[in-house]
Amino acid sequence: MNTNHSQAFLALGDPTRQLLMERLAKRPMPVGKLAAGLSISRPAVSQHLKVLHNAGLVTVQQEGTRNIYHIDPRGVEAMRTYLDRFWDRALAAFKRAAEEDME
Amino acid sequence: MNTNHSQAFLALGDPTRQLLMERLAKRPMPVGKLAAGLSISRPAVSQHLKVLHNAGLVTVQQEGTRNIYHIDPRGVEAMRTYLDRFWDRALAAFKRAAEEDME
DNA sequence: CGTATCGGTAAGCTGTTACTTACCGTAAAT
């Protein structure tokens, strides 16, 4: 839904949302079931899911009156590849710095 | 400095800190130089760097009166591997769901 | 139909975050 990295990282920065994602990684679930295990209210879970959805990290699949949430692997992969590029550049900078120190 | 994912993701969730990281990925830099290009004050940059440092994403190297900041590849890699595991589980869940839909 | 289940939205409170300016310590340079 979105290619903005900031939103995705911000979304995963919250411990509760991280927990939701880990639960959803195990199996897709409706909102009520997700909320059942947590100490926060169901509306709070809905709000967290909205954030995750806007960040492109989950998808919804309506099934009768239930809204089943799934992890969106595309969103996770976008973060992965972003970090990959990032990491490469960081390592390159380190090598460069190391070589300069050699002289 | 820290193995907590939440802190790292939270840190990268802020657009300003993302920008700082991308600048530092190109080359290590002192605080003043980092602040020069931005629209926010130098103390604000210091505060952001503190967050990044606590998240284990940057290291400092004192050089005279300058504090040179570097990306810490270990921190970045920790996020990468966390996402890797995460992504794997998400894909597995998807396969499982797809198989169930087949029946 | 009416009623229950499910879940998203609104309004409001509270703690936290990102910024500012002002200040202070430390290292180098004159």
Add this chain to the structure above:
DNA sequence: ATTTACGGTAAGTAACAGCTTACCGATACG
């Protein structure tokens, strides 16, 4: 030794994030 450069910390403020309760629409079920 004074001055300049650099950068971290303190205090205060304004915006924002996360929570709650109350409410409402929509599907399924009697």
